[in-house]
Amino acid sequence: MTPPPAAVSGVKAWCLAMRPRTLPAAVGPVLVGTAAAAADGAFMAGPALAALSGALLLQIAVNLANDYFDGRRGIDTEHRVGPIRVTQSGLIAPQQVFRAMWVVLVLAGICGAYLAAAGGWPVLVIGLASIAGVIGYSGGPYPLASHGLGDLFVFLFFGPVAVCGTYFVQALTLTGTVVIWAIPPGLLIAAILVVNNLRDRDTDRQAGKRTLAVIIGPHGTRMEYTLLLLLAYAFPPAMLASGAAAPLILLPLLTLPQGARCIWKIYRETGRALNVRLGATAMLSLWFSLLLAIGIAVA
Numbered sequence: 001m002t003p004p005p006a007a008v009s010g011v012k013a014w015c016l017a018m019r020p021r022t023l024p025a026a027v028g029p030v031l032v033g034t035a036a037a038a039a040d041g042a043f044m045a046g047p048a049l050a051a052l053s054g055a056l057l058l059q060i061a062v063n064l065a066n067d068y069f070d071g072r073r074g075i076d077t078e079h080r081v082g083p084i085r086v087t088q089s090g091l092i093a094p095q096q097v098f099r100a101m102w103v104v105l106v107l108a109g110i111c112g113a114y115l116a117a118a119g120g121w122p123v124l125v126i127g128l129a130s131i132a133g134v135i136g137y138s139g140g141p142y143p144l145a146s147h148g149l150g151d152l153f154v155f156l157f158f159g160p161v162a163v164c165g166t167y168f169v170q171a172l173t174l175t176g177t178v179v180i181w182a183i184p185p186g187l188l189i190a191a192i193l194v195v196n197n198l199r200d201r202d203t204d205r206q207a208g209k210r211t212l213a214v215i216i217g218p219h220g221t222r223m224e225y226t227l228l229l230l231l232a233y234a235f236p237p238a239m240l241a242s243g244a245a246a247p248l249i250l251l252p253l254l255t256l257p258q259g260a261r262c263i264w265k266i267y268r269e270t271g272r273a274l275n276v277r278l279g280a281t282a283m284l285s286l287w288f289s290l291l292l293a294i295g296i297a298v299a
Contacts, residue, residue: 159186
């Protein structure tokens with residue numbers, strides 16, 4: 001059960017705002033991109049660590065931005081079934097959350113500046129687009145999350161952008177194979193958002209936030225979640241069958257029981273129970289990406 005605001009300390013409140021359970025979403029794509037660079041003999045520790053740090057900081061920044069903008073827009077209310085949002089609950093003043101978001105973005109920008117120095121103008125464009133995405137996801141005149149575009153945004157930025165960007169800052173080039181490897185992490189991380197939006201569908205609809213879950217309904221949302229996981233699991237066997245990868249690329253299939261359990265549960269859970277499914281899907285995305293990275297690097 002979510003603790004009442006009075007029982008939450010200052011440090012715990014900031015942890016709630018940063019939503020650490022979502023951070024695996026930032027780690028997996030960097031692992032895959034770095035493994036692809038290592039497989040091509042292009043691994044560079046400095047850019048890899050900077051990419052990981054930047055990805056984690058951007059994830060924290062978007063969590064703070066969601067907390068602030070959804071609270072200010074009245075989307076988060078006392079009827080929310082997800083974890084406490086610090087802006088809506090009054091745990092942290094809105095101005096503090098807003099300032100913290102910009103502090104984290106500046107830190108991410110420092111990582112981005114280092115990466116841009118290593119990778120040139122393409123990396124600068126990616127970094128600026130990522131910062132714009134952090135703000136535009138739930139803020140600005142046309143919040144992407146409120147117009148059914150959140151799922152696509154998350155897939156693109158946590159899949160192709162994150163994986164290919166991580167590879168590029170090390171190899172200074174890009175291959176078609178890397179683009180393909182970027183798809184499964186993006187699909188699984190989009191599935192995390194699908195669980196989040198399924199849980200919040202009723203309160204989002206009442207607040208006028210038209211997520212894709214609001215648009216297609218609970219059954220359609222559960223079908224979307226199932227399709228995202230099945231497509232992710234289809235990629236390793238397809239790459240092996242095409243001759244583009246060695247048998248070790250099947251390592252992610254070790255997470256199939258975990259994935260099957262997530263699909264089974266998504267059709268049977270509602271409300272606060274989906275908080276557990278959200279965390280389970282985040283861990284699934286991390287383990288899948290880790291095993292995919294090992295398969296790419298070793299093979």
